[in-house]
Amino acid sequence: MAGAYNYTYIFKYIIIGDMGVGKSCLLHQFTEQKCTRRSLSPHSWLIALTPLVLSLEPASSRHVCGQKIKLQIWDTAGQERFRAVTRSYYRGAAGALLVYDICRRSTYNHLQSWLNDARNLTNPNTVIFLIGNKSDLEAQRDVTTEEAKQFADENNLIFLETSAKTGANVEDAFLETAKQIYQNIQDGSLDLNAAESGVQQKSQSGSVPLSEKAPGKSGCC
Amino acid sequence: MAEDGLDASHAIIDQWADVCVHLETWQKKRPKQLANLVYAGVPEHLRCIVWQKFAEVHAKQATGVSTEGAIPADLVQDGTDTGTAPSYAELLARDSSFDKLIRLDIARTFPEHEMFASNEGLGQEVLYNVVKAYSIYDNVVGYCQGIPFLVGLLLMHMPEEEAFQLLVVIVRDYGLKGLFKPTMADLPLRLYQLETLLRHAYPRVMAHFDDLDVSCNMFATQWFMTLFSSTMPLKLSFRIFDLFLHEGVDAIFRVALAIIGQSQRDLLRENFEGVMGLLSRDKLFKRYENNGHSLMMAAKSVVLNLKRLQKAERDYLAAQRQEEQLQREVDEWRSKCHELTAENESLRDKVASLEEAYHVLATKNLDISIRLASSTDALESAQSEVSVHELYTCKRLLCAAPHHYRAWLLQP
Numbered sequence: 100m101a102g103a104y105n106y107t108y109i110f111k112y113i114i115i116g117d118m119g120v121g122k123s124c125l126l127h128q129f130t131e132q133k134c135t136r137r138s139l140s141p142h143s144w145l146i147a148l149t150p151l152v153l154s155l156e157p158a159s160s161r162h163v164c165g166q167k168i169k170l171q172i173w174d175t176a177g178q179e180r181f182r183a184v185t186r187s188y189y190r191g192a193a194g195a196l197l198v199y200d201i202c203r204r205s206t207y208n209h210l211q212s213w214l215n216d217a218r219n220l221t222n223p224n225t226v227i228f229l230i231g232n233k234s235d236l237e238a239q240r241d242v243t244t245e246e247a248k249q250f251a252d253e254n255n256l257i258f259l260e261t262s263a264k265t266g267a268n269v270e271d272a273f274l275e276t277a278k279q280i281y282q283n284i285q286d287g288s289l290d291l292n293a294a295e296s297g298v299q300q301k302s303q304s305g306s307v308p309l310s311e312k313a314p315g316k317s318g319c320c
Numbered sequence: 321m322a323e324d325g326l327d328a329s330h331a332i333i334d335q336w337a338d339v340c341v342h343l344e345t346w347q348k349k350r351p352k353q354l355a356n357l358v359y360a361g362v363p364e365h366l367r368c369i370v371w372q373k374f375a376e377v378h379a380k381q382a383t384g385v386s387t388e389g390a391i392p393a394d395l396v397q398d399g400t401d402t403g404t405a406p407s408y409a410e411l412l413a414r415d416s417s418f419d420k421l422i423r424l425d426i427a428r429t430f431p432e433h434e435m436f437a438s439n440e441g442l443g444q445e446v447l448y449n450v451v452k453a454y455s456i457y458d459n460v461v462g463y464c465q466g467i468p469f470l471v472g473l474l475l476m477h478m479p480e481e482e483a484f485q486l487l488v489v490i491v492r493d494y495g496l497k498g499l500f501k502p503t504m505a506d507l508p509l510r511l512y513q514l515e516t517l518l519r520h521a522y523p524r525v526m527a528h529f530d531d532l533d534v535s536c537n538m539f540a541t542q543w544f545m546t547l548f549s550s551t552m553p554l555k556l557s558f559r560i561f562d563l564f565l566h567e568g569v570d571a572i573f574r575v576a577l578a579i580i581g582q583s584q585r586d587l588l589r590e591n592f593e594g595v596m597g598l599l600s601r602d603k604l605f606k607r608y609e610n611n612g613h614s615l616m617m618a619a620k621s622v623v624l625n626l627k628r629l630q631k632a633e634r635d636y637l638a639a640q641r642q643e644e645q646l647q648r649e650v651d652e653w654r655s656k657c658h659e660l661t662a663e664n665e666s667l668r669d670k671v672a673s674l675e676e677a678y679h680v681l682a683t684k685n686l687d688i689s690i691r692l693a694s695s696t697d698a699l700e701s702a703q704s705e706v707s708v709h710e711l712y713t714c715k716r717l718l719c720a721a722p723h724h725y726r727a728w729l730l731q732p
Contacts, residue, residue, distance in 0.1 A: 118465070119424035148466060148542035148550065152596040171593065178421065178465045180502045184541060 105156065106169040109299040110280050111191055112273075115213050116198035117206040118177035121232040123147050124263035125198065126174050129273050130155060132266060148176050150188050163277040170277065182216070189220035193289070193297030194228065194276040199247075201231040201260060202239040207247065214254060222295040224288055226279040228257045230272050235262040332357070336366050343377050358566045359620045361559045368478045374565040375489045382493040408481045411453035418455040418463035422448060429468040433554065436472060446480040447471055453484055454491075461491065464500040466545035473549050473561055495569050499544055509636050510544050510569070511536045514576055516632040517625070521577055525584050532592045539599035543576055551601045556612030563619070570624055578618035579604070 114122045130153060151174040162168075173192070175185045189195070195217045199206040210229070217227055229251045231242065244260060251258035257275060261268040283289035284298065291300055335357060339346050346354045362370045406414075416422065426448050430436045435443035450471045455463040470490065474483035491497050498506030515536045519526045529535070542550050547564055549557040563571040580587070583598055590598060597603055608615055718726065 118421055148545050150538060151600070152538070152593065154593045176465060180464060180504050183504065184507065184537060187535070187537060 106167040107301055108166065108281075108284075109154075109169045109171055110193045110277055111297040112170055112172045112194040112196060112276065113189055113192040114172065114174050114196045114198060115185065115217065116177060116230075117200070117203075117209050117213075120177065120198045120200040120203075120206050121263045122177065122196075122198050123151070123174050125196070125230070125232060125261065125269055125272075126151070126153065126172055128263045128266050128269045147174050148181070150175050150185075163274055164281050166281060168277050168281070170273070186216060186220055189217065191295050191297045192221050192225055193280045194226045195221060196228050196230055196272065196276065197256070198230045198232050199242070200233050201242045201247075202233050202236050204241045207231075207242045210250065214256075222293065222297070224283050225297065226257070226276050226283070227254075228259070228272055228276045228279075229254075231258070231260040232263055234260040234267060235264050332360075333363055333366070336363060336370065340366070340369050340373050343373050347377070355566070355620070358562050359616050361616070362562045364558070367558065367562070368482075371474075371477065371561070371565050372482070372486055375486055375493070378565070378568070379489045379493045406457070408453055408484055411456050412449055414456050416452045416455045416463070419452065422451050422455065422463055422468075425465060425468050426451070430472045430554075433472070433476070435476060443475070446475055446483075450475065450480050450484045450487065454487055457484075457488065458491065458497075461497060461500045462502070464502075464504075464545075466542070466550075467500060469546035469549045470496075473547075473557060476554075476558075490565075494564070507541065507544060508537075509633060510572070511540060512636045513629055513632040514540055514573060516628065516635075517573055517577060518580055520625070520628065521622075522580055522584055525580060525587050528588055529595070532595060534592060534595050538596065540576060542601075544572055547572065548575060551604050553605055553609045553612065556608050556615065559612060559616055563616070570626075570629075571619075573629070574619040574622045574624055575615065577622045577624075578615055581622070582615065582618055 114126060116122055153170075153172045153174070155170045155172065173188050175181075175188060197210060197213055197217060199210055201207075214227070217225070229247065231244070231247050233239075247260075248258055250256075257279065259268045259272050259275070261272055263269060280289065280298065284291060289296055289298065291298055335353075339354065339357065426444050427439055429447060433443075435441070436447060438444065447468060451463065451468050454461075454467065454471075461467075467487075471483060471487060474486055477483075478486070491500060495506065498504075499510070515526070518536070547557075548560045552560065560571065560575055563574070567574070579599075586598055587595055
């Protein structure tokens with residue numbers, strides 16, 4: 100595979116949020132720049148039950164702070180009863196994209212519990228990015244930008260509203276997250292040697308493992 | 321062999337016709353022959369009857385009662401009259417609390433299939449009907465992502481009401497209830513059993529998975545939750561479903577082992593991303609699109625060690641009990657810790673108030689000391705004043721003394 104090592108870092112992302120908020124579509128829009136039902140590969144349109152793990156080689160237009168960064172993105176199932184399953188995928192995530200649907204308040208109301216999972220199951224330096232998706236459906240808006248922004252500020256999250264359908268802000272959300280992670284590496288707050296950092300750095304002697312051994316059955320304590 | 325059994329020979333069709341009538345006899349007297357027929361695939365146009373027959377006999381063996389024709393009443397816990405089960409039509413007329421969630425998923429179930437492709441199509445409507453009816457009918461399970469795929473498979477072969485009835489039997493008697501209910505308690509159990517079987521059958525692959533941090537839940541969750549139908553090409557999904565209705569959950573283990581077995585050489589070469597890619601839906605779909613028969617034959621040759629499977633179940637349950645026990649202990653310690661923290665806090669409060677009292681006393685003490693010191697000063701200066709006064713008096717007396725007496729007094 101040519102270019103398989105054409106990057107400096109690998110960042111692990113996890114995409115979380117309620118059912119039907121558009122997690123898979125965001126991922127698809129980011130990777131393929133389109134998200135109409137016809138354009139979707141079958142998997143992107145199917146209900147995601149097993150995590151879809153996508154690895155993206157850095158495209159030349161997508162350098163973050165001059166670095167070639169490869170993203171390993173985990174898409175997850177959103178139904179409440181799949182929470183226990185999803186919890187085992189958080190570990191070692193450097194970035195978490197927490198998605199709600201601006202047209203469905205219930206998905207916004209559940210953010211706190213998703214955030215608790217993200218905080219409890221990742222390392223303290225994991226960058227959590229709040230995404231209000233479906234911004235193209237302004238007429239059906241049920242959550243104002245201001246309140247979501249306030250929620251983001253109170254919880255120290257980066258926030259953007261996106262549209263997986265039109266592509267608005269989607270790339271920014273993924274790349275801003277990467278930028279923030281890279282900054283954390285630069286200022287030393289993210290320790291690359293820690294097993295849970297979620298970042299793999301290419302080095303001469305081989306690569307730092309993305310994470311340690313698989314978690315036990317229940318995942319957390 | 322044809323994927324869909326369309327060109328099944330007359331002889332095979334005759335055999336299947338006989339199976340439909342005398343299934344229990346075939347199970348007892350010709351199990352191997354029956355298995356051969358199942359692994360070769362049920363002829364497509366007989367699936368509706370064969371699936372129902374398999375489920376009916378399985379249910380009879382599982383519960384000891386025939387379920388033919390009527391919805392079993394024992395699952396209905398709708399708070400009304402539990403004696404009479406609501407009819408499918410009655411269920412359709414009711415509202416489901418899962419309605420919104422179900423609607424979100426309907427368009428995401430078999431979107432490539434012409435029957436379910438259109439948002440306004442009849443396919444999506446009946447799919448919605450059956451899933452909604454089930455969510456009301458079984459209030460333990462309600463709605464679980466994964467169910468629409470099973471319903472979709474059934475609806476491709478039979479009318480909606482029959483699909484609903486078959487779903488009821490399948491969830492109840494084929495061990496799917498534990499997967500679908502809100503705790504999804506059986507999913508980690510099944511994954512653990514699969515892992516145990518894989519470790520035994522493909523130790524090198526599993527060691528490789530361990531190195532890469534790949535665990536079974538990352539690829540096999542949907543194998544169990546949709547019986548491969550969200551992963552595999554449809555024609556193969558039907559055949560796996562044939563096998564599932566014949567063998568129960570063992571079929572899933574067989575097919576899973578066959579997949580890993582057929583991919584093991586590739587898996588061993590790959591890194592984390594490569595392994596996840598090989599076991600992803602897209603790759604498996606392509607791999608088995610025209611090659612489903614080889615997977616079924618591989619599944620057939622899998623030697624499923626039932627004792628090992630049962631032992632894995634016992635081990636898992638024992639480990640879980642132990643974990644629960646540990647959790648209880650942790651909870652106990654935690655509550656003890658809470659108590660001690662509270663006690664500590666009240667002691668801290670006491671210390672603080674004592675310190676305050678001490679402070680007050682110390683201030684008082686200081687005040688007194690200062691006053692004492694100033695009194696002492698006053699006393700001393702008073703004393704010295706007294707002695708000056710005495711000296712002065714002596715001087716005066718001396719001056720007043722007679723002359724000769726003063727000379728005598730002053731002589732050296």
